[in-house]
Amino acid sequence: MKRGSRVSYLEELKKILSPERVSTNEVILDQHSKDESYHRPSLPDAVVFPISAEEVSKVMNIAEKFKIPIVPFGLGTSLEGHVIPYNGGITVDFSLMDTIIEVFPTDFLVKVQPGVTRSKLNQELKKHGLFFSVDPGADATLGGMAATNASGTTSVRYGIMRDQVRDMEVVLADGTIMHTGNLAAKSSSGYNLNGLFVGSEGTLGCFTELTLRVYGIPELIVAGRASFETVGQAVDAVVSILSAGIQVARIELVDQQSIAQVNVYSGTDYLEVPTLFLEFHGNEAGLMQDMEFAKEILADNKCSEFKFEKDSQSRNQLWEARHNLAYAVMRAHPGKKMMVTDVCLPISELANGIESAKEAMARYELPGGIVGHVGDGNYHALLMLDVNDEEEMKRAESFNSHIVEFALSKGGTCTGEHGVGIGKMKYQSLEHGNSLHIMKALKKTLDPHNILNPGKIFNMN
Amino acid sequence: MKRGSRVSYLEELKKILSPERVSTNEVILDQHSKDESYHRPSLPDAVVFPISAEEVSKVMNIAEKFKIPIVPFGLGTSLEGHVIPYNGGITVDFSLMDTIIEVFPTDFLVKVQPGVTRSKLNQELKKHGLFFSVDPGADATLGGMAATNASGTTSVRYGIMRDQVRDMEVVLADGTIMHTGNLAAKSSSGYNLNGLFVGSEGTLGCFTELTLRVYGIPELIVAGRASFETVGQAVDAVVSILSAGIQVARIELVDQQSIAQVNVYSGTDYLEVPTLFLEFHGNEAGLMQDMEFAKEILADNKCSEFKFEKDSQSRNQLWEARHNLAYAVMRAHPGKKMMVTDVCLPISELANGIESAKEAMARYELPGGIVGHVGDGNYHALLMLDVNDEEEMKRAESFNSHIVEFALSKGGTCTGEHGVGIGKMKYQSLEHGNSLHIMKALKKTLDPHNILNPGKIFNMN
Structure with a gap:
């Protein structure tokens, strides 16, 4: 991008947000250049901190006008490079939108802004005898969890993130603010937009409000x-x-x-x-x-x-x-970066899958542990890698491919809960076959200029 | 449509299916002109009975070539006119595709063709100590239940149709045969096509195979x-x-x-x-x-x-x-047709909703009963109507509108489980606001010539 246009869109951003909520400070840019994974960092051109859907909509209009990328950012706990702005542009940090708007105890619902973390939500819900069930390891934001369709230890009983989302307010690429659902427990009215936007990893819109299902704390x-x-x-x-x-x-x-x-x-x-x-x-x-x-x-x-x-x-x-x-694993390996595999298999194939992973781990000489949400057929191999050791990285990639190919050959998926980001892009064609064309067509319909988290899930060119 | 082109496409259909599986018999056309509701019947031009996805794909190619409507048909138990071919064209009857392909007891899954009914499925599953949970009143086909995102009495515990669909084989408007999911219990890989196609009422594709979640029969x-x-x-x-x-x-x-x-x-x-x-x-x-x-x-x-x-x-x-x-209600009112309202409300508003419906029922002088899946906040008013009595039909429509508007004003939906068909089209804009444009854009992307069940859910012109 030409220097001149960067200056212009920064000026426009500062006009619509107050100037202190548009940052080009190097420390801030660096904080938004990475996630918790081994994926190579890359700086955004600017980080904005909106406080409302209307502001996000205006930011989106500027991005459309200048054809610059928009990357939504929660707390940066993603594991496949989702929030890394490889094409620069504007990172939209939702940390100022962290209000728990309302708890509806009788309806077992809560309305939150996307920057609320799951632990903050559970602290509030406890007062009502309620809890929010989805718990990935990290204390992620609920917006981020919806973006990656997160799950965790309790989905065997309570379901995954997609199962909890009753409605979202979403800002589209053209700045439209719309809702994906309603407050009813079920609906057969029109296409299921909740399901489509949950797991879309910032590639279809930015979430500015979520209405989530909650549960009574068991006896x-x-x-x-x-x-x-x-x-x-x-x-x-x-x-x-x-x-x-x-x-x-x-x-x-x-x-x-x-x-x-x-x-x-x-x-x-x-x-x-x-x-x-x-x-x-x-x-x-x-x-x-x-x-x-x-x-x-x-x-x-x-x-x-x-x-x-x-x-x-x-x-x-x-x-x-x-x-x-x-x-714990990270702490034990200072200077190294984490690669976590994330396949999910039909439960009847889980034992074979894990056994095959253990064998491959030994064959590729990669020390690491295996943990998993085994009730769902989902397991992770945790590897700590020296990202500067090309040969080791190659072995790790081969190991990950082995695990994914085994899972796909048994009707499984390359990612049970972490999402695609950039790490699982190379498996999308093998996993989805010709339905990948449909996904790309949907992306093109909703984001014709490919400004929303470009280069994630799949490349549009 | 010109008579000549009808002759041509019928000839082409007979070439790809055997001639006895392409029908223009009046009795057959009449059987496919209606559902179980009060909506006005309308004849298809032809009914075809495919036996494989490949055949459905070829039928779709002919429909695209001649720009004629395709209406998928299970058993005709829909309640909002979903299967009525108001624009003529080809009705695709799935009654010959009624095989239970495989039960996977360890994975709690079953693979079926779309013409299998829920009672036939449950008979088979019982042998394995399993059951399929979704039970609308009618003994509908599983393809039809997926098309309308059906639910019924057990969704308060086991969820709705969309929750049970792990994968579908779908034939798109251009004849592409693709899969919407996989066999894993959860996935964060790519966009959620399962959720998008379930509830799409034949407007995005025809389902030719379904992999469904089943449950162990409780102790x-x-x-x-x-x-x-x-x-x-x-x-x-x-x-x-x-x-x-x-x-x-x-x-x-x-x-x-x-x-x-x-x-x-x-x-x-x-x-x-x-x-x-x-x-x-x-x-x-x-x-x-x-x-x-x-x-x-x-x-x-x-x-x-x-x-x-x-x-x-x-x-x-x-x-x-x-x-x-x-x-029972139908039997008690020979010659009359059924209108069933189907709103779903947040549970905290359910009592008010039903009270308001009862009052309106008296005000509009419409005798009828109220039943409901009240654990979901979903209730039905059952009315038997003389479709030739314009004045009564008008009162019934006003009553239905009253119920829907009340539900929407409380964050509910115009249809909890029956779907939109033609009966709930007029409420789509009020319910979905600007997200209706997105639904239409998705439809246009997947069915650019609007051949798939045209004039259902929304009009594309």
Whole structure:
């Protein structure tokens, strides 16, 4: 872009936002040049901090006029380079739009601005006996979670981000402010825009308000840890528990390598063997019956030890340790960057998938751990990489490809919850076949000048 | 259309399908001229009976070439004129594509052709200890249920049709055969095409295969009937039960007028007062605790009588009676046609909505009953109308408008589960505002010549 036009659009931005909410400060630009992944950073030309949908709409009009990219930004916790502005342009930071607008307890709904984090939302909801279910490891913003269709440990019971979005206010590329849904629990009226915009990774519009489904805090919550000799036995136990119709709220695999990291980082003394972290939600009688049944099934599947975490303190510690796992791994590898694979398979293929990943990990000489939301058939291999070591990066990419190709050959997906960003672009054609053309046609219809997070999910040229 | 071109495309159809699967027989055309609603019938020019996606693709190519409408047809149980070919053209009847392709018990999935009915599917699934949850009153085809995003009595617990669709094979307007999803329990890869095509009412493509989520038959199922003096009390009880976090599997309102029809048609002797039909699914201990709690709440909400239906025979009778209600009402009004309203409201507005509907029903002098999937905030007023009585039809339309406008003013939707068809087209602009333009743009992208079920959901001119 010519220097002159950059000056002009910055001037225009400063006119519509107050000048202190349009930044070209180097530290600010640097903060918005990266996410939590191994993907190469790249600076935006400017960062704006809008406080309303109307302001976002005006920013969008300027971007359309000057044909410059718009990249929405929550907290930068994405894992596939989603928020990295590889084509420069304007990064729209939603941190000033962080108001919880209203809680509707009877309707089990809450209306929020996109910059609200899930932990802030849950603090507020607790006062009403409610909680928001989706919990990726990071304390991400709800706008970002909707953009990537995030999920996490509880989706086996409560569903993924897309299942929680009842309505969104969205600003389109041409500045139109529109709504994607309504407040009713279901609707057959017109096309499902909620579903289309959730998971669109900033490529179809910017979210400026979300109405989300919330749940009552269950009467009783009990968590536990089940230890196994092998990962295969642990996964077999998961399949048995699900087949028995036991309603687990969480069922997470943490392998031996990962448990060791947890113990170091979180100060726990968990047995360092392949482990399932489980949680049950329900009324007291039902939960106790489910727990007893689950214990029998675990024992039948060669579970060597089962430990309850009955009090809320050790339960919280368990899930905090699980959520902090990625940070634990990062801390243990200073100077390195994280690559997390993210395939999701039909549950019947999960054990084979993980076994194949373990073999490939050894073959490619990549030390790392495997964790997963195994109730959904979703697992992650966590690798810490030296991004300057080209040969190592090549091996890691080959390993990731191996995992993805295995998953796709079994009817799975290259990304269960992290999204495509730039990291999974190369698998889109293999995964979607000719439906990829349809996705591109939809993108072109909604963003004809390709200003919205260009070069993410797929290239339009 | 000129007679000559009709002869030509019929010849082409007969070449690609065998001639006996291309019909212009008057009885066949008449069968495909209507649905179960009050909407005016209209004949197609021809009905074809394909047996594969490839054949549907070839039919689509002919339709594109001659610019003639394509209307997909399951069993004709739609309630808003969806399958009525107002612009003539080719009706694609899927009754020969009725194979249950494969059940995947471990993955809780089943792959079916679109002409399979929900009752046929459930017969097969029972052998595996599984069931398919979505149950509109009619024994509709699964293709049709996906087209309208159907739901029914169990969505309060298991979700709507869109929640069950994991993948579909779809034939687009240009004959492309593509897939909308995969077999994994969740995915963040690319745009959500499953969600977009479910509920598209034949306006974006024809479904030729569906992979659907199924559930394990619960350990215990108990049903019951709760009687109240007023509909308002019954609805208050529903709100209390949901707020208490009791996991009902079904919670249906049947008003006094409707219960009377049920008794006549189904030979039951249910108390003729506003009634809730309830069902609980779970493990034995949990279900018993939930039931006891529910009974307390019902009593607190002035429930005058609560009757269990413990054995499976009286339980089945209860739900059969509920499902046959629309037919009961039809039977009681020979020569008349049915109009069923279908709004869905935030649950906090449901009691007001129903009260307002009851008042309007009296004001417009329209006798009828009210039933509803009240756990979702969805209710129906069932009216039997003399379609030749213009004045009565006008009053009925005004009544429907009153109900819809009330629902929309409270953040609800004009159709919770029946779909738009032609009956709800006039409310699309009021409900969707400027997002209606986006829906039309998506339609134009996927069906540029407007051959797919034209004149449904919205007009493209």
